[in-house]
Amino acid sequence: MFSTKIISAFTASRLFSTSVLLWLLTAPLDGQTAEVTVSARYKGNVTGAFENTTPQASFCSIWVGVCKDFQAFTVSLPLTYDKVSTHQAANPREQFYIKLPARRTVQVVHEKGIDTHQLVFEITHSSQKIQGDTNFSNTANPVFTAYPQGGCSYLRTYLTAHRAYYLWATRLPESPSPCYSSGQGGQPKEVYFTPVSDMGIGYRLTMPSALRMKQGLYRGSASFTVGPGGDFDLGDGVSNLNSPTLTINFELDVQHAFVLNFPAASDRAVLEPPGGWSRWLGGGTPPSRLERSLRLNLWSTGPFKVYKTCQYDQGTSCGIRNGAGHQVPVDVALTLPSSVQHANAPVQRLTIPTGRASALAFDMAMPVAGQSGQLHFDVVSQHVKSMLDYPGSVYQGDVTVLFDATL
Known part of the structure; x- marks a missing residue:
């Protein structure tokens, strides 16, 4: 796992x-x-x-x-x-x-x-x-x-x-x-x-x-x-x-x-293939991706910014690493309620950049009161294949996502 x-x-x-x-x-x-x-x-x-x-x-x-x-x-x-x-x-x-x-x-x-x-x-x-x-x-x-x-x-x-x-x-x-x-x-x-x-x-x-x-x-x-x-x-x-x-x-x-809520235990995101591991463990084809989406609820009446920091930087992504030092990138993206816009467009699986200087700016078309969004974590196919060379190992890394309403 x-x-x-x-x-x-x-x-x-x-x-x-x-x-x-x-x-x-x-x-x-x-x-x-x-x-x-x-x-x-x-x-x-x-x-x-x-x-x-x-x-x-x-x-x-x-x-x-x-x-x-x-x-x-x-x-x-x-x-x-x-x-x-x-x-x-x-x-x-x-x-x-x-x-x-x-x-x-x-x-x-x-x-x-x-x-x-x-x-x-x-x-x-x-x-x-x-x-x-x-x-x-x-x-x-x-x-x-x-x-x-x-x-x-x-x-x-x-x-x-x-x-x-x-x-x-x-x-x-x-x-x-x-x-x-x-x-x-x-x-x-x-x-x-x-x-x-x-x-x-x-x-x-x-x-x-x-x-x-x-x-x-x-x-x-x-x-x-x-x-x-x-x-x-x-x-x-x-x-x-x-x-x-x-x-x-x-x-x-x-x-x-500005209020942001996540469900309990959202400080850990366990990445799995779509539908779980059972299909691959039963001799099926290797999974095409590993993913996890965390639900969030947002209350906001004004603009805010979002960016991330990584324990292991890997290009524009954050890395996760196993005990042998093998590292793969995790893409981090954000989906927000329809009333929130970035560059006058809806926010659907928008990649979150690393560092405050590159933060995404969001505006409100109208206030949001408890509407839901998602934080997405994905490892794509080519990197999943390299992870399968280390069966039984655990990959982990810290990703910090910051929602800045103070601007």
């Missing part, structure tokens, strides 16, 4: 997740850059979806139900300024006015520099608090209206004690048009001085598939100009703007799930 001792080593289970987090920083000093961080997290769920971990914008404390219905995330922006508005001015820039930035593509880079992906960021909603001018009635507040003009549509307005909050939807987030308004209680040509604060946005973040991202933290950023003619254009009559620029940082934390 020929036996081959196989010692298989596997990486520890890993949880691979992506998060987009938004941390609201304190408002900058005048002239400094305003900055926020948007973040999201992926923790190996089977859908491949990111979990938003960004704190909601302050306007969501006013309109809780509306924010729950959003098909978007929200965040507060640390921008404040004073605005002089003229009721129903012929030039929209002299009314209350805001033009939002166009869609932006952002590159995020893995913290180790080993992977890059692109995000698409676009603003879907806007909100601010406008402190009313006490020289006029509450309802003259320039955002107290259900009829904003231009590229925004009305969602909500809230008025209290000379303060008004608005919430507008952006009609065309990929390329917004200016939005402007005058209060329903104002009179033509009335001029209002209004401090503006509590700015918040709803945003849509189109992210890459986490299933094809390497584990780790990805970072990127986008900078926007603020003020007349800027990416965030606030119209004319603006003063005391606390920052001429806004930087939005993006962080995606990807933590994939």
